[in-house]
Amino acid sequence: MGVFDFIKEVGEKLFGASEAQAAPADKIKEELKKHGLDAGDVDVKVEGDTIKINGTAPSQEVREKIIIAAGNTLGTAKVEENLKVEGGGAExxxxxxxxxxxxxxxxxxxxxxGKANRYNDIFEANKPMLKHPDKIYPGQVLRIPD
Structure with missing residues (x-):
């Protein structure tokens, strides 16, 4: 299980979200689906500004993308996840x-x-949430691949 902090005043504005609280669980699930993330075996609950995610993710990459897609939404200060990864996964x-x-x-x-040219690795690791490598904003959380 992991607990991940986000800046709740920034992020994708979903219907029902405010700077005080995260969007309803069904809107978070829609956001995951919009990004093409396989969240069929994922349960989402919202308590104030905290999103709780439980279930199974098909891969470590999808697990990480579910965390950041949910967390990078307006009103979300924390994501508590307990996602099991088929085949295991790292932190x-x-x-x-x-x-x-x-x-x-x-x-x-x-x-x-001297590794600045690896920017594209980070960009690719955060697709489809990132549409362009120059379109990032302060407070946004990105996954960093090995």
């Missing part, structure tokens, strides 16, 4: 975007000096 690695960041800067910080 996810996430990064919260800061003012002035771009994917190249993040890649160099995460992978080491």
């Amino acid at each position: 996810p690695k996430f990064y919260t975007v800061k003012k002035g960041d771009n994917l190249s800067k993040i890649a160099e910080a995460q992978y080491g000096k």
Whole structure:
């Protein structure tokens, strides 16, 4: 089980969400479906600004994308997840975007000096939530692949 923090004042605005509370569970499930994430065996509950996710994910990648797709919504301060991964999974690695960041800067910080060209690895790892490598915003949480 993991508990992941998000900045609740930023993110995708879903119907029923506000800066005080997360969107209703059915809207979170719609958001996962919109991104093509297999959430058929996933149960979503919302308690104030916390989203609780339980069930099974088909892969570690889908598990991580479910966490960030749910967490990067307006009104969400925390995602508590208990997703089992078919075949097992590792602890996810996430990064919260800061003012002035771009994917190249993040890649160099995460992978080491001279690795800025790995920005595309981060971009690809966050599709379909990211549509363009230059369209990130402060407070957004990104998954960082190995």
